[in-house]
Amino acid sequence: MKYLILVSFLFFYIVSVQCSTCTKPEVTASAYTTQDATVLTNIAFVAEFSLKCSNGVKGIPLYAEINGKTLPAAKTGEDNKYQVSWIEEVKKSRTGDYSLNLYDEEGYGALRKALRSGEDISSVKPLVTIVVNHPGAYQGPWVNSEFMAAVLSILVWYLAFTAKSKLLS
Template sequence: MYKILVLIALYGVAYGSATCTNPEVTATSYTTKDGTVITNVAFVAEFTLKCSNGASDLPLYAEINGKTFPAVQFDKDHYQVSWVDEISKARSGTYTISLYDEEGYALLRKALRNAEAPSKVSPLFKVELFHPGTYQGPWLNSEFLAVTLSVSVWYLAFSAKSKLLL
């Protein structure tokens, strides 16, 4: 009985903690661009991970601007990282998403806990997400233009009437 438990434990250690070597990543991304009816901007990065050693089904974790998020696996070797940010805080430009395996994530958490820079821990790989910015509507609302035009027409009509009566 003891030998069976040891064999199961060795199997779990040998095959359960596979690490990815020479990762090949292809990524796509999406961000919310229309901010006229929303309060938060959504960021979504999907990527496919191929490892040269054949490792798959890896738990991955993402670090974006000092915040950590889990990477969700939704298909074999397909992952997704998503987060939201307030419109006022969501800057336009490129966001770098650093992805870590379990070992790297443990080192990252230790670095963050000790108030060290996350850049001290090297990620498994990085993915870039480009956000072009969020459209927050025209500079002048149509209601303002309609009221301004109405007041202008009324003023011109009233002025013309006053000149005719004099």
């Protein structure tokens, strides 16, 4: 009797693990990036997405990988809505597309194993990839207004001084 309970428990555990795998994922995503960096030191990236699986699985734990960094995907209230956010220094951030790879628990385990052993992480297939576009951040004018005011005041002083010198001579 004990073995029957143990076998049935293992069977239901294996079935539940198999059912929690997302098959044929469909993603609808939107993204936000900081576009004004005049007084900031970091650029914020936020990707919000909803995941729909063909087998109806909802609320599975997801993990993201961006530029070799792994991050958890946070659930945002509903079962199939998630959010991933990260920051980069203004000087190190680049304009263009960022590929955000999403992994389920099985894929994340394989990714961590590849990272630990120093293998190429491109060999681990992500569940889905989201592209986040960063158009760049405005970092202020090329010439500061204080510098322009100082140059203009020196120019006005020079013109006034030369005009005074011509009048007195």
